[in-house]
Amino acid sequence: MLDLRLIREQPDFVKAEIAKLGEAAPIDEIVELDRRRREILTEVEQLRADRNEGSREIGRKPAGPEREAQISAMRELGDRIEALDAELKEVDDGLDERLMTVPNLPDPDVPVGAGEDENVVLGEFGERRTFDFAPRPHWELGEELGIIDFERGVKISGSRFYLLRGAGARLQRAMISWFLDVHTTEQGFSEVYPPALVRTEALVGTAQIPKFTDAQYKTTTGDHWLVPTAEVPVTNMYAGEILDEAALPIYHCAYSPCFRREQFSAGRDVRGIKRGHQFDKVELVKFVHPEQSNDELYKLLNQASLLLDRLEIPYRHLQMCTGDLSFVAAKKIDIEVWAPGCDEWLEVSSCSNFRDFQARRAGIRFRPEAGGANQFVHTLNGSALALPRMMIAVIENYQNEDGSITIPDVLRPYMGSVERIEPA
RNA sequence: GGAGAGGUGGCCGAGUGGUUUAAGGCGGCUGUCUUGAAAACAGUUGGGCGUUCAUCGCGUCCCGGGGGUUCGAAUCCCUCCCUCUCCGCCA
Numbered sequence: 001m002l003d004l005r006l007i008r009e010q011p012d013f014v015k016a017e018i019a020k021l022g023e024a025a026p027i028d029e030i031v032e033l034d035r036r037r038r039e040i041l042t043e044v045e046q047l048r049a050d051r052n053e054g055s056r057e058i059g060r061k062p063a064g065p066e067r068e069a070q071i072s073a074m075r076e077l078g079d080r081i082e083a084l085d086a087e088l089k090e091v092d093d094g095l096d097e098r099l100m101t102v103p104n105l106p107d108p109d110v111p112v113g114a115g116e117d118e119n120v121v122l123g124e125f126g127e128r129r130t131f132d133f134a135p136r137p138h139w140e141l142g143e144e145l146g147i148i149d150f151e152r153g154v155k156i157s158g159s160r161f162y163l164l165r166g167a168g169a170r171l172q173r174a175m176i177s178w179f180l181d182v183h184t185t186e187q188g189f190s191e192v193y194p195p196a197l198v199r200t201e202a203l204v205g206t207a208q209i210p211k212f213t214d215a216q217y218k219t220t221t222g223d224h225w226l227v228p229t230a231e232v233p234v235t236n237m238y239a240g241e242i243l244d245e246a247a248l249p250i251y252h253c254a255y256s257p258c259f260r261r262e263q264f265s266a267g268r269d270v271r272g273i274k275r276g277h278q279f280d281k282v283e284l285v286k287f288v289h290p291e292q293s294n295d296e297l298y299k300l301l302n303q304a305s306l307l308l309d310r311l312e313i314p315y316r317h318l319q320m321c322t323g324d325l326s327f328v329a330a331k332k333i334d335i336e337v338w339a340p341g342c343d344e345w346l347e348v349s350s351c352s353n354f355r356d357f358q359a360r361r362a363g364i365r366f367r368p369e370a371g372g373a374n375q376f377v378h379t380l381n382g383s384a385l386a387l388p389r390m391m392i393a394v395i396e397n398y399q400n401e402d403g404s405i406t407i408p409d410v411l412r413p414y415m416g417s418v419e420r421i422e423p424a
Numbered sequence: 425g426g427a428g429a430g431g432u433g434g435c436c437g438a439g440u441g442g443u444u445u446a447a448g449g450c451g452g453c454u455g456u457c458u459u460g461a462a463a464a465c466a467g468u469u470g471g472g473c474g475u476u477c478a479u480c481g482c483g484u485c486c487c488g489g490g491g492g493u494u495c496g497a498a499u500c501c502c503u504c505c506c507u508c509u510c511c512g513c514c515a
Binding site: 038049051056070071072074199 | 441442443445470471473474475482483484485494495496505
């Protein structure tokens with residue numbers, strides 16, 4: 001959510017920034033509703049002050065005609081307040097509804113562009129392996145090795161579901177453990193195991209609702225939604241709280257399954273485990289002082305990337321242009337790994353600075369040590385990393401000509417010292 | 425799932441319709457005293473919104489959330505959420 005004061009004072013600036021995103025937002029309506037809201041508020045609060053005073057007098061008066069007259073005068077006042085309140089509620093609801101649909105504004109240094117073609121590669125890291133045979137896609141290798149079972153996944157749960165089996169299941173688990181261990185022991189992240197079911201309120205806080213309600217799974221038994229990412233429960237840990245400035249920055253990492261109802265375009269990304277309704281992810285979430293958020297974004301990017309350095313998997317950093325920014329991000333940089341079998345770059349992380357956009361919705365503030373008004377924190381998050389695509393990257397980059405897969409050195413301690421996955 | 429008891433400021437806790445504009449205590453902050461500290465004493469104490477260039481000030485709202493009754497609600501009513509106790513069920 002944007003600061004209403006910013007929209008009120010600089011509507012033209014806000015409109016121009018949103019135009020860069022290729023989006024539209026009802027800024028004029030918001031300005032008018034805000035004006036009307038304050039107008040009503042001034043009037044109704046004055047009436048309320050009058051009634052408070054009048055009612056106090058009644059309490060002090062003895063029974064009698066004078067008291068009765070005062071009561072009926074106050075009753076009349078009350079009717080006017082009630083009418084104005086109703087109007088105020090309507091204006092308030094309309095204002096909230098519209099504010100919730102306004103996207104975050106891009107940082108000044110985000111390249112302006114119409115769409116994904118204008119994203120900017122910031123750097124490419126690691127050596128792409130040269131194969132002396134034709135590298136094969138993970139769906140072939142995984143099936144042959146018996147570590148990915150597509151058929152049975154579909155039988156149980158429908159299209160886009162699969163099972164990992166044996167060494168495949170263990171490889172994913174090894175990565176999850178190793179990722180978390182690096183974050184917690186070296187990078188200062190505090191591990192969290194969050195709920196996978198959350199209330200509507202939480203999804204509103206991180207801005208999946210109302211804009212992306214259709215992409216969420218809802219339970220039928222109560223106010224519970226399946227989390228699309230650990231970002232939701234972890235960011236909402238501090239919802240409605242006022243933190244001490246000294247507590248910042250707060251770093252959390254969390255492993256969780258993620259559930260997304262998105263409508264996949266038929267015929268696209270159908271093969272393999274690249275895109276599904278359920279996947280695992282280790283997520284990094286930061287709560288930082290506003291002045292630090294830009295630096296923290298690059299730090300976050302490096303904290304996620306160092307996993308790939310150590311896995312010796314080639315990757316690149318891709319900065320989103322304005323036209324490809326998400327609804328919530330002020331700045332977003334993706335990490336993509338090279339998958340030689342699929343012959344494409346795969347997004348394994350999106351590192352985003354949301355500035356105060358989520359904090360404002362969720363009500364996450366801090367008390368400045370120097371005094372003055374409480375401020376909203378800045379929130380950031382990024383995957384480190386998304387598991388299915390990391391499975392693809394390991395399988396395809398570490399494949400051997402005979403169809404076996406060498407286990408990367410850093411993962412071997414987590415694999416019971418197994419060095420290779422071979423056909424059973 | 426059944427029965428019962430509760431939810432008041434950073435914390436404890438009083439308050440069942442009108443000087444409670446939330447008593448009192450603890451903690452925090454500021455001051456006096458002190459070389460310094462402790463103790464004592466005095467003062468102070470949260471959040472949102474509006475008004476204001478801004479501070480101050482003023483107003484309004486907030487006693488778990490939402491709604492209602494009333495001239496007036498922490499207090500009465502409805503509803504939802506949460507906590508605790510006992511029973512039942514259960515990885």
